[in-house]
Amino acid sequence: MLAMFFWAFIIGGLICVVGQLMFDVGRMTPGHTMSTLVVVGAILGGFGVYEPLIDFAGAGATIPITSFGNSLVNGALQEADQHGLVGVLTGMFEITSSGISAAVVFSFIGALLFKSKG
């Protein structure tokens, strides 16, 4: 169990370093960086490489935004497995729905509770 914490820290940190290099060396905006990382996650998920990384690093691989891309691909593939080609569309948000719903719900609650800092 302790090994999991260690590798979660390392792998999570490394993915953020990749993002930071995109900021500094690639001169990309946060929007560009995050979009690129999601696409990278989707491609790695398609190759079946991201799931073993999640087995190894736990939250170190599920917390960065790359896991969002991987979950989209996995959801689509799972549905396509059962329902054919149309599953690619219907299954996409199956796994990621908790993240998006949470973001929408909490931002509405946040807008109700908090005042903007000017």
Place this chain on the structure above:
Amino acid sequence: MIQSVNPEPAAVRRNSGKDHELAEKIKKEVQAVPAIYDVAVIKGKREVLVAYKVKHMQRFHMKRIEKEIKEKLEKKYPKETFIVSSDFKIFIEVLELKKRMKDKDYSEKDSEERLQKIIQFKKELT
């Protein structure tokens, strides 16, 4: 949870000595796989639940290891149905079930019910 706990194999049907022997043999088989460092076996009425922990650096190959173990067990004991899992939660649930089974008041029916619940957990994907 950090070191290997090495629990005794158990069978739900308390009075069946054959079940218990089978569970012991299965445990030894799985423990022989080098990537694994902890095994918990429970034999229920219809299935055998094998929960194990994989050494961390081998976790990259977790899916392959799961397939290998399942095939190995199914080849050696073709009459049994095996449910194998490397999941941490399944492991601690199995330990909890064994602890409860030691209590004489915990009936076989309850143990079997709880075992089925654990198997349901394993089947959930999201």
Place this chain on the structure above:
Amino acid sequence: MGKKKMTPEQEQYKKLEQKHELKRPVLKNCLKAFLVGGTICLIGQAVSYFYMYFFHFTEQTAGNPTVATMIFFSMLLTGFGVYDHIGQFAGAGSAVPITGFGNSVISAAIEHRTEGFVLGVGGNMFKLAGSVILFGVFSAFAVALIKTLLIMWGVL
């Protein structure tokens, strides 16, 4: 993007620009991003184990409540103005984790509340998240489509 021919004045201006541009301490930034990003993932791992121990979540299913909880934390940090400070310090270390995604949606919602809930909050919430969702969904669609077709044709 081909190189446009620049007049001598433009060339000179470019040289001047490069001289005065802020040099980014890449190594220091990377170290800060590593530490903060790693810590956020560490907290996420602890939250995951919390859900596994005290609730009926397995390693596979613990991801959902973990993500929801991390976004809840980012709501608190964003609401109290702390997340911006973390962002200044850590750069990508705070933007890359899913808390960064949450922060962008939540801070846009809070900021535009004065413009009303429908037009302000609803209309501006997905400023950054929109591109993430666009490219995420489209690339996932392409990858899943290709993979499914390959499996159907027996190649994979």
